[in-house]
C-alpha cells in the first residue's frame with residue numbers, strides 16, 4: 001500500500017494528479033560511447049557542423065580511449081533514472097521514466113517512441129544540464145523537435161504524435177545548491193583550513209555566452225550566482241569566510257575563437273604563483289562525474305595541481321544525492337502544476353529558488369538560447385511559445 005501524497009506538501013491531492021497532465025518523464029542527456037568502436041561515430045554526432053578542428057577531435061578521442069573507450073555518463077544516467085523512479089515511488093507517484101540522449105544510444109527518438117507506444121501523449125523532459133545556454137537548453141529542444149519529426153514519420157502521421165515540455169533550468173533550485181554545499185563541505189574537510197574553492201564549469205564560446213542573456217542572465221552569471229550562494233553556505237558551515245573563483249574547462253573551438261576563461265589549469269598556475277597552497281575544485285557546472293570531470297578535472301587539472309605542489313581535492317558532483325534527486329522531483333511537480341495553470345487556470349505556488357536570480361522560464365521565449373546572438377538557426381525547437389524562432 002502506498003500512502004497518497006507522502007512527501008508532498010498537500011497531502012489531500014491524490015498522487016497521480018500531481019504530475020498531470022504528463023504521462024511520462026524523459027531524462028534527456030548528452031550520451032557517450034559504450035566502447036572503443038563507438039568513440040569516433042559518437043564524436044562525429046557531437047561535432048557535426050560545429051567547426052571543431054580535427055586535432056581537437058583526435059585529442060578528445062584519446063580521452064575516451066584512456067578510459068577504455070567508454071564514457072561513465074551512461075551508467076550515471078541509468079543511476080539517476082533509477083533514483084528518480086525510487087523517489088517518485090517513495091512519494092506514491094506513478095509516472096514512467098524513460099531516458100534518451102542527443103548524441104548516442106538510447107537516442108531521444110527511441111525514448112519518445114517507447115513512451116508513445118506505452119500510450120504517452122504529453123511528456124515532460126528533464127535535461128541533465130542545470131544551466132541555460134544553447135548547449136544546455138536550446139540544443140536539447142531542437143533535438144526534441146527533430147525526434148518528434150522522426151517519430152511522426154515512422155508512424156505515418158502528419159502531426160507530432162505527442163507534445164514535449166521541459167523542466168526549467170534548475171541551477172538555482174534549492175536541491176541542486178544544497179547538494180553542492182554538502183559536497184564542498186565534505187571536500188573542505190580533506191584540505192588544510194583556509195583552502196580556496198575553485199568552482200568549475202564547461203567553457204562555451206563568447207558568442208554563445210552573449211546569446212544566453214535572453215533567458216534572464218548569461219550562462220556565466222548563472223554560475224557566479226550559484227558559486228556565491230554555495231560559498232556563502234559553506235562559509236557558514238565551516239565557520240569562516242571562504243575565498244572562491246569561477247574557472248572553465250573543456251574548451252574546444254579553434255584558438256582564434258574566444259571562449260570563456262580562465263581555463264582551470266591556467267587558473268591553478270596563477271593561484272599557485274600568488275601563494276595559494278590548497279584548493280577544493282567544485283564542478284558546479286556538471287551534475288555527474290562524466291568524461292569532462294573524469295578527464296579534464298580528475299586527470300588534467302589534478303595533474304596540474306600536483307606539478308605545482310598545490311593540495312587539491314575535487315568535490316563530488318551532485319550525482320544521485322538525495323537532496324538533488326528530491327529537488328528534481330519537486331521540479332517535475334512544479335512544472336506539472338504550471339502546465340495545469342496554463343491549461344485550466346489552477347492556482348500556482350511561486351517557483352522555489354535560491355540566490356539572487358529569479359526562476360528561469362519553463363516555456364522558452366522566442367529567440368531564447370541561440371548559438372549566436374540575433375542569429376536564428378532556422379531549426380525548430382520544442383518547449384517554446386514559438387517553435388520557429
Ligand SMILES: CC1=C(CCC(=O)O)c2cc3nc(cc4[nH]c(cc5[nH]c(cc1n2)c(C)c5CCC(=O)O)c(CCC(=O)O)c4C)C(CCC(=O)O)=C3C
Nearest residue numbers: 030032046050060071073129135136202204252290291292
Ligand atoms: C555547456 C556544455 C556542457 C555542460 C552542460 C551539460 O552537462 O550538458 C557540456 C557537456 C558535455 N559535453 C560532453 C562532450 C563533448 N562536448 C563537446 C563539445 C562542446 N561542448 C560544449 C558545451 C557543453 N558541453 C560546446 C559549446 C562544445 C563545442 C561544440 C558545440 O558548439 O556544440 C565535444 C566535442 C569534442 C570537444 O570536446 O571538443 C564532446 C565530446 C559531454 C559528454 C561527456 C561524456 O562522454 O562523459 C557532456 C555531458
Ligand SMILES: [Fe+2]
Nearest residue numbers: 135202250292
Ligand atoms: Fe560539451
